[in-house]
Structure formats: structure tokens, C-alpha cells
Amino acid sequence: xxxxxxxxLVALCAACNSKPAxxxxxxxxxxxxxxxxxxxxxxxxxxxxxxxxxxxxxxLLLDGVKGVTIQGAGKDQTxxxxxxxxxxxxxxxxxxxxxxxxxxxxxxxxxxAIRVQDAxxxxxxxxxxxxxxxxxxxxxxxxxxxxxxxxxxxxKCEASFASDAGIYVxxxxxxxxxxxxxxxxxxxxxxxxxxxxEVRYCRAEKNTGGILxxxxxxxxxxxxxxxxxxxxxxINNNHRNFAPEGNIVAxxxxxxxxxxxxxxxxxxxxxxxxxxxTMGAAIAxxxxxxxxxxxxxxxxxxxxxxxxxxxxxxxxAIPDLSKDFGKMVNVYFKGKPQDILYDGILDDKKPKGxxxxxxxxxxxxxxxxxxxxxxxxxxxxxxxxxxxYQCK
Amino acid sequence: MxxxxxxxxxxxxxxxxxxxxxxxxxxxxxxxxxxxxxxxxDKAPFPKLSDYAFFTGIQRDLQPNEGVLPYELITPLFTDxxxxxxxxxxxxxxxxxxxxxxxxxxxDETVLIKNxxxxxxxxxxxxxxxxxxxxxxxxxxxxxxxxxxxxxxxENDAELNIVGDIKPVSWQDEKGHKQNIEYIxxxxxxxxxxxxxxGVIEPIGPKVAxxxxxxxxxxxRTENQLSRWQKTGYLVAGDHGQQFAKLAAWDDPxxxxxxxRAMAYLDxxxxxxHHPQGPAHSSxxxxxxxxxxxxxxxxxxxxxAAGKGSGGRQYGIVPGQPNASILLYRMEKTDPGIxxxxxxxxxxxxxxxxxxxxxxxxxxxxxx
Numbered sequence: 001x002x003x004x005x006x007x008x009l010v011a012l013c014a015a016c017n018s019k020p021a022x023x024x025x026x027x028x029x030x031x032x033x034x035x036x037x038x039x040x041x042x043x044x045x046x047x048x049x050x051x052x053x054x055x056x057x058x059x060l061l062l063d064g065v066k067g068v069t070i071q072g073a074g075k076d077q078t079x080x081x082x083x084x085x086x087x088x089x090x091x092x093x094x095x096x097x098x099x100x101x102x103x104x105x106x107x108x109x110x111x112x113a114i115r116v117q118d119a120x121x122x123x124x125x126x127x128x129x130x131x132x133x134x135x136x137x138x139x140x141x142x143x144x145x146x147x148x149x150x151x152x153x154x155x156k157c158e159a160s161f162a163s164d165a166g167i168y169v170x171x172x173x174x175x176x177x178x179x180x181x182x183x184x185x186x187x188x189x190x191x192x193x194x195x196x197x198e199v200r201y202c203r204a205e206k207n208t209g210g211i212l213x214x215x216x217x218x219x220x221x222x223x224x225x226x227x228x229x230x231x232x233x234x235i236n237n238n239h240r241n242f243a244p245e246g247n248i249v250a251x252x253x254x255x256x257x258x259x260x261x262x263x264x265x266x267x268x269x270x271x272x273x274x275x276x277x278t279m280g281a282a283i284a285x286x287x288x289x290x291x292x293x294x295x296x297x298x299x300x301x302x303x304x305x306x307x308x309x310x311x312x313x314x315x316x317a318i319p320d321l322s323k324d325f326g327k328m329v330n331v332y333f334k335g336k337p338q339d340i341l342y343d344g345i346l347d348d349k350k351p352k353g354x355x356x357x358x359x360x361x362x363x364x365x366x367x368x369x370x371x372x373x374x375x376x377x378x379x380x381x382x383x384x385x386x387x388x389y390q391c392k
Numbered sequence: 393m394x395x396x397x398x399x400x401x402x403x404x405x406x407x408x409x410x411x412x413x414x415x416x417x418x419x420x421x422x423x424x425x426x427x428x429x430x431x432x433x434d435k436a437p438f439p440k441l442s443d444y445a446f447f448t449g450i451q452r453d454l455q456p457n458e459g460v461l462p463y464e465l466i467t468p469l470f471t472d473x474x475x476x477x478x479x480x481x482x483x484x485x486x487x488x489x490x491x492x493x494x495x496x497x498x499x500d501e502t503v504l505i506k507n508x509x510x511x512x513x514x515x516x517x518x519x520x521x522x523x524x525x526x527x528x529x530x531x532x533x534x535x536x537x538x539x540x541x542x543x544x545x546x547e548n549d550a551e552l553n554i555v556g557d558i559k560p561v562s563w564q565d566e567k568g569h570k571q572n573i574e575y576i577x578x579x580x581x582x583x584x585x586x587x588x589x590x591g592v593i594e595p596i597g598p599k600v601a602x603x604x605x606x607x608x609x610x611x612x613r614t615e616n617q618l619s620r621w622q623k624t625g626y627l628v629a630g631d632h633g634q635q636f637a638k639l640a641a642w643d644d645p646x647x648x649x650x651x652x653r654a655m656a657y658l659d660x661x662x663x664x665x666h667h668p669q670g671p672a673h674s675s676x677x678x679x680x681x682x683x684x685x686x687x688x689x690x691x692x693x694x695x696x697a698a699g700k701g702s703g704g705r706q707y708g709i710v711p712g713q714p715n716a717s718i719l720l721y722r723m724e725k726t727d728p729g730i731x732x733x734x735x736x737x738x739x740x741x742x743x744x745x746x747x748x749x750x751x752x753x754x755x756x757x758x759x760x
Contacts (some may be wrong), residue, residue: 011669032555035555035556035579035581036555038581039554039579039581040554057558058558058576060583061579061585063581063584063585064584082594085728085729086558086576087558087576087728087735088582088728089728089731095591104716110727110728110729111699111701111729112697112699112726117671117674118591119502138729139699139700140699140700140702140729141697141699142697142699148673148674163699163700168697170674170696170697172673203649216696218693218694219674219676220668220673220674220676227699244698244699244702244703245699245704245706246694246695246698246703246704246705246718247702248693248694272668287548291706292692294685294687294692294693295687367617385397
């Protein structure tokens with residue numbers, strides 16, 4: 001008798017509750033536990049995320065506590081999936097100094113996978129950001145995204161299928177990206193408005209553009225400078241460009257190894273730049289984008305660039321026809337991929353001479369295809385002579 | 393008890409349970425609190441909202457206790473059409489001053505109280521509420537703390553929640569349409585992602601410019617808020633309303649030009665993040681009501697890190713072309729990877745979209 005009453009009551013109560021959780025339902029219990037730990041964290045705490053694929057519908061946030069470690073059980077063991085994102089666009093959003101994030105994957109965020117902002121001494125190690133549906137314009141913009149930071153280390157990380165940049169460091173100082181792998185993003189690795197950055201021993205493969213050093217106007221960090229790109233494998237970056245229009249990377253021509261755009265004080269050496277159908281490296285001022293800017297302090301020019309001891313091997317293919325830069329290569333170079341293209345746009349304020357922007361190229365290899373494309377004069381006077389750019 | 397009686401009892405019980413599954417009609421009773429406000433910033437936050445006694449009598453009726461002063465803003469922040477009731481409490485003898493920007497600078501032990509609720513029928517906003525949460529900003533030793541309390545099923549009381557929540561809610565809007573959303577309660581860190589100036593928690597609403605309006609008070613009198621605050625002793629003497637231009641009411645054409653109303657809306661809804669010292673400073677897009685630099689306002693400004701938020705458009709605002717303006721695109725979307733503001737809404741604020749659209753359409757110039 002009693003049993004029946006209880007059973008009836010239980011049945012009636014169950015009718016009040018919602019359906020049992022399906023496996024893709026968000027793991028709210030784990031989310032609440034982790035987010036509570038992050039809110040109550042003390043300096044030096046280690047917050048562990050167990051192995052498994054965990055579905056979350058909101059971002060995990062850490063703010064204002066120094067020296068916290070967020071640790072998974074392994075890059076391919078702990079997977080945080082944001083397929084069911086309901087609010088907030090990031091997977092992890094960090095505004096805290098001396099944070100260490102390691103041994104986990106963040107996948108399928110509606111916005112950026114891991115964003116770290118305005119923090120000192122950020123480390124990402126053995127972390128992966130990806131989108132499981134492949135290359136789509138609807139994927140989030142950035143995989144690993146430290147911005148406005150001082151002291152950034154990205155080590156043994158991986159990023160793929162970001163609709164803007166897989167590994168993107170913006171408006172930061174003292175940056176090192178190393179031993180990392182960026183593939184099938186629009187931009188593989190991008191350093192933007194940074195001062196004192198270095199990218200070494202990385203692989204940038206099958207992106208639209210491999211490694212980009214950009215400096216853009218109207219940003220509080222102002223002009224960046226000083227970037228070293230060396231001992232990287234920059235391979236087969238011929239992916240179609242799937243960035244939404246309006247973003248600067250939407251202008252990158254498929255088949256581009258490296259781009260230095262309005263960049264200053266860059267050294268690129270001992271990189272293997274192989275298999276690009278449009279160009280191995282582009283050296284250009286911001287004018288080439290034909291975008292307007294309104295920023296008195298902005299320096300749109302590119303100067304003090306050193307390229308030496310890299311290995312350039314072109315892909316035998318028709319250069320890209322989907323973007324203006326690719327079309328230009330087709331028109332002016334008869335459909336032949338190029339190794340190094342320089343826009344030749346000069347700053348009138350610099351002393352006159354044969355190489356006022358101090359572009360130095362030391363690439364002694366047979367058949368290197370170089371050109372100053374004279375972009376300022378509608379490509380009227382394209383020069384292929386490397387002599388003015390010999391390193392001193 | 394006989395078998396029949398058992399079954400009858402069970403039947404009644406079952407009916408009661410089934411009834412409790414339905415949407416509850418407002419009850420005539422509930423948790424009741426008497427006595428004065430109980431607040432000590434160094435002991436806060438308390439576990440339950442009722443522990444503070446900010447509201448007297450039945451808690452769900454939100455009747456302010458002695459010293460708990462209601463206030464309204466000329467142009468408020470949009471939160472998924474939620475109705476809000478706001479109150480301020482200060483300890484005896486303490487008062488707010490006004491800083492150079494016209495922001496109120498509150499004394500220690502101040503509490504700002506904001507209730508979020510949905511009337512079942514928006515044409516009758518004073519009846520049959522669904523209470524979501526009550527957020528508090530508490531000031532202790534010069535620093536604000538943001539906490540929220542989530543109301544229980546029976547709406548007797550609200551419990552401290554630091555981790556956030558998702559609560560389904562439905563209502564009938566002014567046009568008679570049924571609306572259903574999953575209302576998002578922010579977690580403690582997300583509070584700071586809006587209430588933030590240079591990494592420090594700050595109130596957003598209480599500025600002279602946004603408080604300078606008349607309000608009907610519980611005592612039946614209608615009075616300008618600044619003067620009522622001064623009479624209460626909550627605001628330092630002075631003619632502050634003269635000093636700072638009154639904010640336009642975004643939805644009242646009599647309160648200002650289209651530009652004034654658009655700028656007021658952007659200031660309140662976007663300007664706390666999109667500020668040189670706000671969390672969105674790295675975007676270079678700054679949306680203050682007095683922003684005079686067209687690029688910072690987004691006019692002909694390329695996006696920085698918008699990703700798919702650009703919608704394939706080239707600039708934040710293209711004068712005369714709302715459909716080419718990223719700012720409007722992000723207001724019209726609900727995908728969390730696109731939508732702006734980033735948090736605090738899962739719906740489109742259609743009336744505001746119309747205003748911003750009309751304003752952009754009127755702007756002169758081009759980006760060529």
C-alpha cells in the first residue's frame with residue numbers, strides 16, 4: 001500500500017520535472033562546480049577539469065585572481081564543447097595575471113575559443129582550439145586570443161578552422177609563440193600591433209595565409225614593432241579564404257606564406273616557406289588595403305624588414321584568383337607564383353635613396369622570384385632587381 | 393483509514409500536485425519581513441535577500457523599507473524586455489557626491505538594488521509578476537561588490553547565487569504576442585564584465601544626467617529625483633541638474649533629437665564596455681554620449697576583431713547606410729558569437745534597432 005502511494009507521488013512529481021538530460025545536454029553540474037571554483041579561486045590555485053567531452057552552454061570566466069592554473073587531463077582527453085552556446089561567445093574568458101591554461105581542448109565556440117585580455121604573464125600550453133564542422137565563415141574568429149597582455153607564452157598549442165586567426169596575439173608586449181601548430185585557419189598565426197614578439201619552431205600549414213605580422217590603425221595599443229619569425233615550417237597555405245568580409249584577413253589571398261603589413265623591425269630567417277601558389281612573402285604598407293583610417297598616431301608604412309636564410313619553394317599552380325592580391329600576381333606576373341613581393345610604397349618623410357624603407361633581403365637561391373611592384377603608381381614600374389635590398 | 397479514503401486522499405494530493413505544476417497564480421501570502429534594514433558591508437553578502445530587510449512585508453511585493461529609495465533612469469539598460477525596479481539605500485547621515493563626469497560617487501555601505509521581473513501581461517505591468525533575480529551592488533571600504541539573488545519557485549525569497557543560472561520565462565507583450573525565452577542570470581564575474589572601469593567594479597546607471605527626471609514616490613508625491621535624493625539626505629547639495637546635460641530618453645521623441653536619443657541608447661547599453669577604460673577598450677570603438685570623434689564612434693571604422701560579427705560589412709557605421717553598418721548588424725542578431733552587447737540579451741531590442749537604423753539613415757557623408 002505504502003509503496004503504491006510513494007510510487008504514485010514519485011510519478012506525479014516526475015511529471016513536474018523536465019525530461020532527463022540527453023548526453024548533449026549541458027553538464028550544468030560540472031559547469032557550476034568549475035565556475036564556482038574560478039570565482040572563489042585563491043592565488044596559486046590549480047583548477048582541474050576531468051577527462052571526457054563536457055558540453056557547456058556558457059563561457060567559463062576567471063577574473064582578477066593571480067597565478068591560477070586551469071588544467072585538463074590532456075589535450076585530447078579533456079574536451080570542452082560549446083556546441084550549445086546560449087550566452088557569452090567565448091569558451092574561456094580570462095582577465096587575470098599569471099594564468100596558466102594547459103592540457104585541454106576548446107571546441108565549437110560561437111565566438112573566440114580562449115580569450116585572455118589585459119593580463120600579465122599568460123601561458124597557454126598543450127591547448128587546442130578547433131571547430132568540428134570544418135572551415136566555415138560561421139566559426140568563431142580566433143582560436144587562442146591573448147589581447148592587451150604583457151608577457152605571453154603559447155607553447156605546444158594547436159588551432160584549426162578559425163574564421164579569422166588560429167593563434168592570434170594582439171596589442172601585446174613580450175610575446176613568444178613556439179612549438180605550436182596552426183592549420184586550416186584563414187590566418188595561421190597572427191601577430192598584430194605587438195611589441196617584442198617572436199614566433200619560432202611552429203608549423204603553419206594549409207591555412208589561407210601562414211604567418212602574419214600586422215599593424216592596424218585606431219587601436220589603443222598604437223604602433224607595434226620588433227618581431228622575430230624564425231625556424232618555422234610554413235607549408236601549403238593555399239586554403240580558400242573563408243573569413244567574413246570586413247575583417248582585414250578577408251583580404252588575404254589563398255596561397256600566401258607570410259605577410260608583413262605596416263610592420264616595423266621584423267626579422268624572418270630560417271623558415272621553410274614551401275608550396276604556396278601565390279606568394280611566399282609579402283611586404284606591404286597599410287595603403288595596399290585601400291582602407292581609410294583616421295588616426296594621427298598611426299604609421300602605415302613597413303620598414304626595417306630583414307629576410308635571410310629562408311627556404312622558398314613555390315607551388316606549381318595558377319596563383320589565387322579570389323582576392324585582389326592574387327589577381328594582381330596573375331595579371332603582372334603571367335600566372336607565375338612569386339617568392340617575395342614588396343609593394344614599394346615609400347614614406348616621403350624618410351631620407352631619399354634606393355632603399356629608403358630599409359628592406360633587406362639576403363636569399364641567395366637560384367631563381368628566386370622577387371619584385372618591387374610599384375603599387376603607389378598602379379604597378380607601372382615593376383622592378384625585379386634585388387640589388388637595392390642587399391643586406392648590409 | 394479505509395482503502396477508499398486512501399485513494400480519495402491520494403487523488404486530492406495528486407490534484408494538488410498537478411495544480412502546483414501549473415503556472416502559479418499570485419498568492420495572497422508569502423515570506424514576510426518586519427523591522428528595519430539590516431546591513432553591514434563587511435558581513436555581506438548574506439545568504440538570502442530577506443536577510444537585509446530592504447523590502448518590508450511580503451517580500452515578493454518589493455515594498456521598500458524605511459530608507460530604501462526607489463529610482464528610475466531616463467534611458468535604462470535593455471535586458472530582454474525585463475521590467476526593473478531600482479532602489480538605493482545608504483546608512484544614516486551618509487550621502488553621495490558628484491564627480492567631474494557627473495557620476496554619483498557613493499559613500500561606503502551604500503547598496504544599489506535592482507529587481508528583474510516579467511509581468512504576465514505587459515499591458516498590466518503592476519500585476520502578476522514573475523520575479524527573476526535581484527542584483528545588489530554593495531560598497532565596502534571604497535570597493536563595490538556585485539552579487540545577485542535568484543528568486544525561488546514560490547517567489548517567497550531569493551537566494552545568493554554566484555555561478556549564474558538559466559530560467560525559462562514567458563509573458564504576453566504589449567502587442568498581445570506570447571514571448572518565451574531562457575532568461576540568463578549572470579555569474580559574479582560577468583557582472584564585472586559590464587560594471588567595469590579600469591578593472592574596478594563601478595555602477596553604470598546612477599549619473600546626474602540619467603537621474604534628472606520626475607518620479608512618483610510611494611508617498612504619492614511626484615518629484616524630481618535629484619531634489620528628492622537631496623531632501624532624503626542621499627545627495628550632496630547643489631544644482632547638479634544645471635551642470636550636466638540631461639540624457640535624452642531613447643524612446644521619447646519629445647526628449648531630444650534622433651541623434652541625442654541614439655547616443656543616449658548607445659551610451660547606456662554599450663558605453664560601459666566600449667569606453668577607453670572599459671573591457672572593450674581594445675576595439676577602439678567608444679560609444680559615450682559625448683563622443684565627438686567619428687572614428688571612435690565607428691563611422692567608417694573597419695572592425696578590429698569582429699570575426700563573423702562583421703556580417704560581411706566593412707565599417708562600424710556607414711553614414712546613410714544602416715544595412716552596411718556592422719553596429720546595426722550586431723544589434724539585430726542573437727547568435728552569441730555576433731550579438732552585441734555580448735551578454736544580457738538573448739532577444740533583439742527591436743524598438744532600439746529601429747531608432748539606430750533611422751539615425752544611421754540620417755547621417756550624412758560616405759566612407760569613400
